[in-house]
Amino acid sequence: MDAFTKACAWLFPQYCQLCAQPLGAGQQICSHCINAFVGINAALQEDLLLRADIQRQFPLRHIDSLQALDWYRPPLSTWLKQYKYQQRMYRQVALSALLTHHFARLASLPDWHWPHLVAPIPLAPSRLIWRGFNQVVRLWQDALPQPLFAANLLRRRHGTRTQAKLNARQRRKNLAHAFSVHADVRNLDIALVDDVLTTGATLDSAAKQLKAAGARSVSAWVVCLTAKT
Numbered sequence: 001m002d003a004f005t006k007a008c009a010w011l012f013p014q015y016c017q018l019c020a021q022p023l024g025a026g027q028q029i030c031s032h033c034i035n036a037f038v039g040i041n042a043a044l045q046e047d048l049l050l051r052a053d054i055q056r057q058f059p060l061r062h063i064d065s066l067q068a069l070d071w072y073r074p075p076l077s078t079w080l081k082q083y084k085y086q087q088r089m090y091r092q093v094a095l096s097a098l099l100t101h102h103f104a105r106l107a108s109l110p111d112w113h114w115p116h117l118v119a120p121i122p123l124a125p126s127r128l129i130w131r132g133f134n135q136v137v138r139l140w141q142d143a144l145p146q147p148l149f150a151a152n153l154l155r156r157r158h159g160t161r162t163q164a165k166l167n168a169r170q171r172r173k174n175l176a177h178a179f180s181v182h183a184d185v186r187n188l189d190i191a192l193v194d195d196v197l198t199t200g201a202t203l204d205s206a207a208k209q210l211k212a213a214g215a216r217s218v219s220a221w222v223v224c225l226t227a228k229t
């Protein structure tokens with residue numbers, strides 16, 4: 001194996017990340033594992049907020065419906081961390097493949113309708129410079145129909161503090177008016193996408209701004225929900 005082939009194999013291993021079966025180029029998870037994946041939404045509900053346990057944990061005031069692949073637990077929690085903090089790009093390919101499959105199944109439901117626009121939660125400019133690009137955008141862009149994507153719909157207004165170390169009340173305060181809306185969203189259905197929903201304060205604050213700008217409905221789509229312990 002030459003150095004280039006070795007580097008490629010390290011960057012994009014040629015086997016399924018769940019069952020280790022050899023795979024063709026471009027795949028990181030086999031079709032069997034994709035089909036067998038049972039996450040949080042095994043019953044394939046159009047809206048996880050219809051579940052009492054989830055509604056109780058996430059008091060989202062401005063979000064009309066919620067989708068997630070799983071709770072924040074392995075393997076997805078590990079994959080997200082390795083993608084975001086260790087630049088293991090092949091984890092993104094696997095996560096996007098699971099998202100693609102999940103939303104294709106949702107789209108087959110009789111009452112499902114796609115939103116008019118999908119908007120990522122923007123990073124604060126300082127964090128964007130630090131990480132180089134908004135990884136969450138890539139994760140979702142590879143998974144959803146491209147024309148829906150409105151990457152710059154929302155912008156951060158000012159350097160909001162990092163949410164990680166704040167409690168729920170502090171997060172809400174930190175996020176009041178954190179976002180501004182940069183398109184005409186009147187009467188549109190918008191889906192906000194993010195990687196992890198912890199308290200939901202960030203997504204709720206963005207949804208509030210979108211509603212104030214006239215959006216008809218705002219959904220939140222995330223990879224994982226953090227369960228309250």
Ligand SMILES: [Zn+2]
Nearest residue numbers: 016019030033
């Ligand atoms: Zn597999």
